[in-house]
Amino acid sequence: MPRRLKGASSADTRSAILDLIRSSGRVSRIELSEKSGLTEATISKIVRTLIDGGLVVEAGFAESTGGKRPVLLELNAASRYALGVSLDYARISLVLCDLNGMALHSHSIPGSGRSKPQTVIDRVAREIGRFLDKHSVSRSDVIGIGVSGAGRQDTSGGVLRSSRHTGEWEEFAIEAALCEATDLPVILENDANCAALGEFWSGRVSTAHDFATIYMATGIGCGLVINGDVYRGASSNAGEIGHLSLDVDGPECFCGARGCLEVMATPAAIVRSAREHEQLWARLNLAEREGEDVRTSFATIATAAMTGDSDAEELVRQSAKYLATAVLGLANIFDLDRVYLAGPGFATAGPIYLEIVRDVLDRLAFMRKVHPVAVEMGETGPGAAARGAASVVLHSHLTPHHARA
Ligand SMILES: [Zn+2]
Known part of the structure; x- marks a missing residue:
């Protein structure tokens, strides 16, 4: 059953159409109209704003079903990036993903161990800077950083209330600290949710x-x-x-x-x-x-x-x-x-x-x-959790309608 979009705000509708393009891989305007229940004229208008915004590109033609061959649309994978970081006691992984959530580059450094949280965050921020420079990625093209960690989540302060090993992290606001150190938006999510959104987005x-x-x-x-x-x-x-x-x-x-x-x-x-x-x-x-x-x-x-x-x-x-x-x-x-x-x-x-x-x-x-x-x-x-963390950024930034559903 297609989910109907009637009554949604225009931003929500745009975000839902972008999500249909993501989950379809390649899709024509007519198929988008069928899947969403919106008219072809409305779909054309929304697709135009997505193409103008650089998020979607035209990518060849579908088979003809009698008339003109319909133009296919897909996410403009190379237009922006999301960075995923998995914070772990033994190892910290960094993964740079394209808009499809596909890993382009990855890197790992020693884990948080028993170091103080701020020391670890400063080290991760320096490593992110080097990682982006090495792959010639401009910060302005990075939508944000997703951080995956194990433990219970306290979303009010971007804190992971975990863990039997690392008590100092209990009160440490990871999102705020990494945002301050990198000047990029940061979103924290537990590792299982990251893995689930990784499957959802890139799968x-x-x-x-x-x-x-x-x-x-x-x-x-x-x-x-x-x-x-x-x-x-x-x-x-x-x-x-x-x-x-x-x-x-x-x-x-x-x-x-x-x-x-x-x-x-x-x-x-x-x-x-x-x-x-x-x-x-x-x-x-x-x-x-x-x-x-x-x-x-x-x-x-x-x-x-x-x-x-x-x-x-x-x-x-x-x-x-x-x-x-x-x-x-x-x-x-x-x-x-x-x-x-x-x-x-x-x-x-x-x-x-x-x-x-x-x-x-x-x-x-x-x-x-x-x-x-x-x-x-x-x-x-x-790199599963880190790649999933990058998908969390894509999901929250590109398809925010889900969060308000
Ligand atoms: Zn138990």
């Missing part, structure tokens, strides 16, 4: 699809895109799937509840279970590397699971079953028609998770007789 997902992106790094988060925008809930923290309890008598979680997905299924939980399995722990030489980053230990276990170590595979399959159970609940509550698995936690053992989550949703999703729930791999590379 050309249409607003007709309601979907979730499960984002796994060391923990598990979830970004929900409903009606073409992130579903935020009362305090911008909707989708906290990591603290869905799957066993009320299970192990205690740091949040205070028991049996959360966080303690049953995350890479950190798998590494803990592997440590209790003496033979596996010794076989993978993990004892000798005690104290290394959870992600590195998990990558070793995941590689073993994919290359025939049955004990490692059992741990990963168990984790995937818990995840599938949580995703099933989420799909039922929100009537989702798609789920993406994204983030570095799926980089190696993604096929195991994909198989199990798909199987559970195929067999058990409550709405399975009405429509299938597709499960797909999203981006799992180290």
Whole structure:
């Protein structure tokens, strides 16, 4: 069903048409008219302002359906840029994206570690300056900077109230500090929402699809895109799937509840279970590397699971079953028609998770007789969150109608 635009303001209509062009890839004026329910004359007028503004270009012709071949339109990808930054304890990634959300250049520097927040922000700002200069990108062509970080969000002050490791970040206004240091607009978003908007924007997902992106790094988060925008809930923290309890008598979680997905299924939980399995722990030489980053230990276990170590595979399959159970609940509550698995936690053992989550949703999703729930791999590379953060900038700047929907 096309979403009708009647009653929308002219700015909202322009923004919605731009979004239709984004999600279509290439589209004619006639198709825009059909998809939006607006007249061809209105579409022509809006398209003219988008072309004059440099956001859209004409790109060849569609097949003729009898008369003149219709002209195709697409986003003018090279006209502006968005910069994505993923702020992480171990590594900070920078990605420069075009208007389609495609990564043009990327770069990474050492993570925030235990440095003071202002020191980290100053270092990131200097690195952004060097990065733009190196690729001959003028600041005036950069729409803004999206910042992705793990943790609970406090949107009132651009703060991420996270984290067990970095208490000083709790009260630090990241958006204001980075804006001051770079003189560019900054928007902060949690990593799961970034990954979800990354899929939405660059994967050309249409607003007709309601979907979730499960984002796994060391923990598990979830970004929900409903009606073409992130579903935020009362305090911008909707989708906290990591603290869905799957066993009320299970192990205690740091949040205070028991049996959360966080303690049953995350890479950190798998590494803990592997440590209790003496033979596996010794076989993978993990004892000798005690104290290394959870992600590195998990990558070793995941590689073993994919290359025939049955004990490692059992741990990963168990984790995937818990995840599938949580995703099933989420799909039922929100009537989702798609789920993406994204983030570095799926980089190696993604096929195991994909198989199990798909199987559970195929067999058990409550709405399975009405429509299938597709499960797909999203981006799992180290730059996934940063690229998603750039998409957050594009989404908020180019299609602001979503935020007011
Ligand atoms: Zn919890």
